[in-house]
Amino acid sequence: MKYEHKEIEKKWQKYWEENKTFKTPEFDELDKNKPKYYVLDMFPYPSGEGLHVGHPEGYTATDIIARYKRMNGFNVLHPMGWDAFGLQTEQYAVKTGTHPKIRTEECINRFRTQLKQIGFSYDWDREVNTTDEKYYKWTQWIFLKMFNSYFDEKENKAKPISELEIPDNISPQEINKYIDSQRLAYIADEPVNWCPELGTVLANEEVPEQIEKGYTVVRRPMRQWKLRITKYSERLLNDLELVDWPKNIKELQINWIGRSEGAIVKFKIKKNKQDIINPLKDISEYIEVFTTRPDTLFGATYMVLAPEHPLVKEITSEENITSVNNYIENTLKKSELERTELKEKTGVFTGAYAVNPVNDKEIPVLISDYVLMSYGTGAIMSVPGHDKRDMEFALKFNLEIIPVVIPSEFKDKAFKVIADEKKGEIIVSGQGMQEIKDTTDLEKYFEDVKNGRTCFTEEGYSVNSGFITGLKTKAASDRMIKWLEENNSGKRSINYKLRDWLFSRQRYWGEPVPILHLEDGTVKSLDESELPLTLPDIESYKPTGTGESPLASVANWVNTYDKETGLIAKRETNTMPQWAGSCWYYLRFIDPHNDNIFCEKDAEKYWMPVDQYIGGSEHAVLHLLYSRFWHKVLYDLGYVTHNEPFQKLFNQGMILGEDGVKMSKSRGNVINPDAVIEQFGADSMRLFEMFMGPLEATKPWSTEGIAGMNRFLNRVWRLIIDERTGNLKDIICDSEPEKKSQKILHQTIKKVTEDIEDGDMKFNTSIAQLMIMVNELYKHKKLYKEVLEKFLLLIYPFTPHITEELWTRLGNVPSIQNTEWPRYDEELAKADMITVAFSVNGKVRSKAEIEFDTDEHTLEQMAFDDEKIIKHIMGKNIIKIIIVKNKMVNIVAK
RNA sequence: GCCGAAAUGGCGGAAUUGGUAGACGCACUGGACUCAAAAUCCAGCGAGACCUAAAUCUCGUAAGGGUUCGACUCCCUUUUUCGGCACCA
Numbered sequence: 001m002k003y004e005h006k007e008i009e010k011k012w013q014k015y016w017e018e019n020k021t022f023k024t025p026e027f028d029e030l031d032k033n034k035p036k037y038y039v040l041d042m043f044p045y046p047s048g049e050g051l052h053v054g055h056p057e058g059y060t061a062t063d064i065i066a067r068y069k070r071m072n073g074f075n076v077l078h079p080m081g082w083d084a085f086g087l088q089t090e091q092y093a094v095k096t097g098t099h100p101k102i103r104t105e106e107c108i109n110r111f112r113t114q115l116k117q118i119g120f121s122y123d124w125d126r127e128v129n130t131t132d133e134k135y136y137k138w139t140q141w142i143f144l145k146m147f148n149s150y151f152d153e154k155e156n157k158a159k160p161i162s163e164l165e166i167p168d169n170i171s172p173q174e175i176n177k178y179i180d181s182q183r184l185a186y187i188a189d190e191p192v193n194w195c196p197e198l199g200t201v202l203a204n205e206e207v208p209e210q211i212e213k214g215y216t217v218v219r220r221p222m223r224q225w226k227l228r229i230t231k232y233s234e235r236l237l238n239d240l241e242l243v244d245w246p247k248n249i250k251e252l253q254i255n256w257i258g259r260s261e262g263a264i265v266k267f268k269i270k271k272n273k274q275d276i277i278n279p280l281k282d283i284s285e286y287i288e289v290f291t292t293r294p295d296t297l298f299g300a301t302y303m304v305l306a307p308e309h310p311l312v313k314e315i316t317s318e319e320n321i322t323s324v325n326n327y328i329e330n331t332l333k334k335s336e337l338e339r340t341e342l343k344e345k346t347g348v349f350t351g352a353y354a355v356n357p358v359n360d361k362e363i364p365v366l367i368s369d370y371v372l373m374s375y376g377t378g379a380i381m382s383v384p385g386h387d388k389r390d391m392e393f394a395l396k397f398n399l400e401i402i403p404v405v406i407p408s409e410f411k412d413k414a415f416k417v418i419a420d421e422k423k424g425e426i427i428v429s430g431q432g433m434q435e436i437k438d439t440t441d442l443e444k445y446f447e448d449v450k451n452g453r454t455c456f457t458e459e460g461y462s463v464n465s466g467f468i469t470g471l472k473t474k475a476a477s478d479r480m481i482k483w484l485e486e487n488n489s490g491k492r493s494i495n496y497k498l499r500d501w502l503f504s505r506q507r508y509w510g511e512p513v514p515i516l517h518l519e520d521g522t523v524k525s526l527d528e529s530e531l532p533l534t535l536p537d538i539e540s541y542k543p544t545g546t547g548e549s550p551l552a553s554v555a556n557w558v559n560t561y562d563k564e565t566g567l568i569a570k571r572e573t574n575t576m577p578q579w580a581g582s583c584w585y586y587l588r589f590i591d592p593h594n595d596n597i598f599c600e601k602d603a604e605k606y607w608m609p610v611d612q613y614i615g616g617s618e619h620a621v622l623h624l625l626y627s628r629f630w631h632k633v634l635y636d637l638g639y640v641t642h643n644e645p646f647q648k649l650f651n652q653g654m655i656l657g658e659d660g661v662k663m664s665k666s667r668g669n670v671i672n673p674d675a676v677i678e679q680f681g682a683d684s685m686r687l688f689e690m691f692m693g694p695l696e697a698t699k700p701w702s703t704e705g706i707a708g709m710n711r712f713l714n715r716v717w718r719l720i721i722d723e724r725t726g727n728l729k730d731i732i733c734d735s736e737p738e739k740k741s742q743k744i745l746h747q748t749i750k751k752v753t754e755d756i757e758d759g760d761m762k763f764n765t766s767i768a769q770l771m772i773m774v775n776e777l778y779k780h781k782k783l784y785k786e787v788l789e790k791f792l793l794l795i796y797p798f799t800p801h802i803t804e805e806l807w808t809r810l811g812n813v814p815s816i817q818n819t820e821w822p823r824y825d826e827e828l829a830k831a832d833m834i835t836v837a838f839s840v841n842g843k844v845r846s847k848a849e850i851e852f853d854t855d856e857h858t859l860e861q862m863a864f865d866d867e868k869i870i871k872h873i874m875g876k877n878i879i880k881i882i883i884v885k886n887k888m889v890n891i892v893a894k
Numbered sequence: 895g896c897c898g899a900a901a902u903g904g905c906g907g908a909a910u911u912g913g914u915a916g917a918c919g920c921a922c923u924g925g926a927c928u929c930a931a932a933a934u935c936c937a938g939c940g941a942g943a944c945c946u947a948a949a950u951c952u953c954g955u956a957a958g959g960g961u962u963c964g965a966c967u968c969c970c971u972u973u974u975u976c977g978g979c980a981c982c983a
């Protein structure tokens with residue numbers, strides 16, 4: 001009887017389902033004395049195309065871990081669900097008129113069937129679906145928690161809005177406005193990323209991907225919901241140290257958060273050379289700039305504002321109004337892409353001047369689109385000598401360049417250093433130096449900077465900079481900040497690139513935002529008891545294009561009233577972005593059917609954090625940053641007990657087509673997992689995906705490769721089953737295994753155990769060892785049941801179906817899952833005989849088989865007795881002998 | 895441009911507290927079995943030198959240099975590929 005993968009796989013999948021083999025007991029019934037292990041996949045978006053071979057790669061790895069951990073006595077949580085809100089389904093609805101709910105269900109059913117075919121050991125009773133009302137009720141609930149919270153700067157954490165202190169100087173009319181301005185979820189009326197083709201706005205994090213897909217993204221002012229993720233910049237950055245994540249993902253988040261240290265400097269403004277604007281009463285007396293190089297302040301020769309800067313209109317002088325307005329208009333017309341494209345710098349003069357606080361020098365104020373309103377203060381001081389962009393701009397507009405930093409190698413030529421016992425070093429300018437060194441290259445450097453031939457942007461020593469001249473960049477910056485603070489002209493400041501999260505979408509297929517807009521103009525949240533706020537049925541899913549969601553047209557849904565006050569109200573018609581549901585799904589898996597709370601606290605405390613999280617790196621700054629943020633809010637409010645959700649993260653690599661390029665329909669190189677399973681079986685596919693190489697590597701698919709895996713499983717089958725009779729092979733016996741079999745077995749246990757335990761996800765070497773063991777057993781005349789059983793246990797996490805079958809055929813009771821993982825004996829796992837290399841001058845000249853742990857002296861003797869070695873050292877002087885036990889002997893001879 | 899990862903046979907890959915380079919699989923070649931094929935089994939398989947074989951030797955882990963008795967592994971320089979960011983002041 002041959003190995004019939006189809007029959008066997010169907011049989012065991014049915015068995016597992018009927019017996020709920022992989023069910024994680026409810027929290028009440030759980031044996032809490034056992035250690036826990038939460039192993040999670042990034043749940044998929046169930047697209048219409050179904051699963052592709054990339055999905056099962058990570059899922060197989062987590063499945064191996066889950067099965068292994070269960071065998072090692074852990075309570076394992078290994079769930080699966082659906083991230084099912086999304087534009088693709090909605091676009092399909094627009095095209096076909098099919099309700100997204102129906103389409104979503106179809107896709108989910110397809111995905112579920114496919115996943116079950118691969119034999120993953122999920123606890124399907126915990127399946128979640130982000131589009132299910134029972135699920136998104138809690139997504140909305142968490143949103144309300146954010147709406148009803150503020151960020152306490154002193155304690156660096158979120159707190160309920162009821163604890164917000166209202167400053168004394170706020171009038172009663174303004175209180176609501178003040179409260180609204182502090183909420184973690186708030187409405188902002190600012191330029192946003194508008195995508196006309198999709199008919200919706202996008203988060204900053206989403207823009208690059210959509211542009212790559214060929215969509216356009218323009219900046220457009222709109223009233224939008226935002227989440228105050230920027231308040232968590234520092235914690236999101238610092239807490240990366242607490243988690244075991246790949247370096248590159250941490251790096252991506254660090255870059256995205258983009259912390260930079262520096263100072264804010266206040267510049268007084270003159271509308272023209274004579275007047276100072278409203279010096280006493282107006283707050284626009286100053287314009288603030290952010291700089292990371294306060295040490296270069298003496299080199300600031302002009303100031304540039306972003307065209308959208310609110311003070312531009314105020315400071316522009318009469319004669320410059322036309323050109324300034326034209327420029328602003330042109331900028332606003334540009335898309336985000338055009339705006340950030342590197343091109344020749346443009347800009348116009350406002351007619352105003354700023355006063356440099358350190359030397360009272362008047363410098364012109366210009367506007368240019370290379371300064372972004374969204375970063376820092378939207379204004380910069382320009383130091384063209386030491387900033388490339390400023391240099392480029394200065395050369396084009398013929399602005400002054402002053403060198404204020406020199407590279408370290410010029411230090412001795414520029415300064416004379418006199419040691420002083422009390423004050424350390426006193427620096428005297430180069431002009432007064434007694435021993436004048438050749439300073440021509442220093443002078444050339446100054447000339448080059450002034451002429452724009454050189455732009456030195458690195459750290460060095462300050463020159464031409466008054467009280468900081470002679471100081472190293474770091475010290476000069478500190479000294480400057482101190483001066484600014486003493487003179488009320490600025491302060492130390494830390495800036496982040498991270499922006500608040502644009503959280504609303506003008507689409508139908510998302511969680512409705514549970515907010516009412518009352519007739520008196522106030523904004524009010526629904527009561528928790530009113531959740532879920534469900535999506536109404538609708539005529540057309542088409543985006544309106546006006547920036548309003550299709551929900552706006554459902555009058556009987558939109559128009560309502562406030563139960564508390566009786567005021568007429570309109571519902572918020574924006575929905576939440578796709579990322580919302582995935583921000584907390586890992587918590588719902590812990591307690592998926594609870595109607596009273598999103599996740600019961602004791603259960604949360606037991607299961608969290610996720611011990612191992614596996615998914616693609618495309619979520620590095622989207623899902624992984626957003627969910628960390630939500631988790632921290634929930635942590636601050638006391639709903640979860642851990643600061644970070646995902647302790648250990650691993651990114652699987654991409655699987656390419658057989659031609660070595662990314663799989664795509666247009667290239668026709670897409671591999672369909674259904675066809676692979678049909679031909680070779682799920683076990684072969686699982687085994688092959690793990691054998692292709694380390695999990696994180698990007699590697700091409702190979703049909704011939706998977707045929708090889710199938711061949712191997714056939715070999716495993718025939719090792720135990722006699723194909724002619726269908727019975728066990730005659731050479732299998734019950735007696736105590738002899739040493740040769742024990743040896744290979746224990747070596748294999750050791751290798752596989754260590755490979756799974758070390759977390760490197762290099763299962764290719766475990767499989768190689770399993771193959772070596774099979775090859776070895778084929779050479780044996782006698783097979784021992786015990787050895788075969790342990791072999792099955794070892795390969796079980798990789799290929800569960802065939803092993804369940806062989807396990808029962810060897811006379812055992814299913815499921816093999818309930819058997820303990822085998823232990824190895826270190827002594828038995830050691831090799832008896834080992835090959836050592838004898839080399840002369842580092843070149844291997846001979847080898848010998850010897851007993852393991854043969855002592856150094858014997859090794860040396862053997863080397864000198866070796867004929868080939870004698871040949872190579874004859875007539876030479878022995879200079880040195882290096883002996884490494886169990887490895888080699890090297891003789892150095894001349 | 896900046897940051898990160900990587901480069902080993904025909905292919906996927908293995909080997910690092912520095913110690914036999916190429917485990918394991920694929921492809922390929924030869925043989926056995928067969929009327930034949932498939933399947934299976936056995937053997938070979940980095941390049942080169944000597945007519946052939948064995949033996950032996952030389953070269954070989956992107957390129958060049960260095961440290962060392964000994965380097966895929968450590969250090970410096972360069973090239974290429976992939977991923978990310980990109981006027982972030």
